[in-house]
Amino acid sequence: xxxxxxxxxxxxxALAAAxxxxxxxxxxxxxxxxxxxxxxxTEVLDNLKSLHTAVGNNVTVSxxxxxxxxxxxxxxxxxxxxxxxxxxxxxxxxxxxxxxGLFLMGENAGFMxxxxxxxxxxxxxxxxxxxxxxxxxxxxVNAPFNGPNAVSAVGFLAxxxxxxxxxxxxxxxxxxxxxxxxxxxxxxxxxxxGAMTGALTSILDVNFMQGVFDQPASQNLTKNLIGxxxxxxxxxxxxxxxxxxxxxxxxxxxxLASRRKAA
Numbered sequence: 001x002x003x004x005x006x007x008x009x010x011x012x013x014a015l016a017a018a019x020x021x022x023x024x025x026x027x028x029x030x031x032x033x034x035x036x037x038x039x040x041x042t043e044v045l046d047n048l049k050s051l052h053t054a055v056g057n058n059v060t061v062s063x064x065x066x067x068x069x070x071x072x073x074x075x076x077x078x079x080x081x082x083x084x085x086x087x088x089x090x091x092x093x094x095x096x097x098x099x100x101g102l103f104l105m106g107e108n109a110g111f112m113x114x115x116x117x118x119x120x121x122x123x124x125x126x127x128x129x130x131x132x133x134x135x136x137x138x139x140x141v142n143a144p145f146n147g148p149n150a151v152s153a154v155g156f157l158a159x160x161x162x163x164x165x166x167x168x169x170x171x172x173x174x175x176x177x178x179x180x181x182x183x184x185x186x187x188x189x190x191x192x193x194g195a196m197t198g199a200l201t202s203i204l205d206v207n208f209m210q211g212v213f214d215q216p217a218s219q220n221l222t223k224n225l226i227g228x229x230x231x232x233x234x235x236x237x238x239x240x241x242x243x244x245x246x247x248x249x250x251x252x253x254x255x256l257a258s259r260r261k262a263a
Contacts, residue, residue, distance in 0.1 A: 024057040026052050026072065027060050027075045028059060028060070030045045030062070030078055031079030037206075047210060047211035048222070057230075069091065073233055074229055075092070078105045080106060080206040084114075093121070096192065096199075101200075101229040103203075104121075104200070106160060107204055112132065115160055115204060122187070127166045127168060127187055129164075130162050131163040131164070133160075135159075137158065138153060138155045138174070140153050141154055142173060151217045155217070156214075157205065161182060162182055162204065165185045167187065171203060186200070186228065187199060
């Protein structure tokens, strides 16, 4: 076998191993059939699915929350206009306690049943007593959510806001008098006393994820959120060590040689 062929086989095996290692199992709960804004939900769904796929994640889309989440490492619930009932909150609690990553989309004051259910879940998990309020649409994006895709600020279209970040951290925030308010909060691993191995993020604005408004800031924020959640709960995502790739390549060479001998 020539050196060129060996190198080619090693390279192909390395790429296959890297792709396999970087894949995370992602569930997007769309609520499309019950959405009050079909076009908005469709645009968010298509954009989010595309961004997850671009970084090597395996994406499953479900209209409703399935009864079994055990096959997924992350759930992105974009049902901004549909409240989380008691059963959904219980299922998400178990998911987070098992080390899952959860993103919950909220909205402005026109969708308070959804917002209240998100606040209820956060409180039940030990994230603190957090209320809903209004604040400026233009907000600073805080570290680590301002990278690696550069975004220093984002202009939400018509957001709601949290009046505190509880035991979490601000994704985006704006000063209001002597207080800090914001539309996005994140609870990394270890931040929720009721789910210490899980990670929960939430933003009270659906439009930023459409891939339409305030570009490229909103799109970069979405990309950084994907990276944050994955880094918190799915740290096996990195590309394998060079030695691992070499072993994969050598295994492929051995398999080909065996097939040739058998022939």
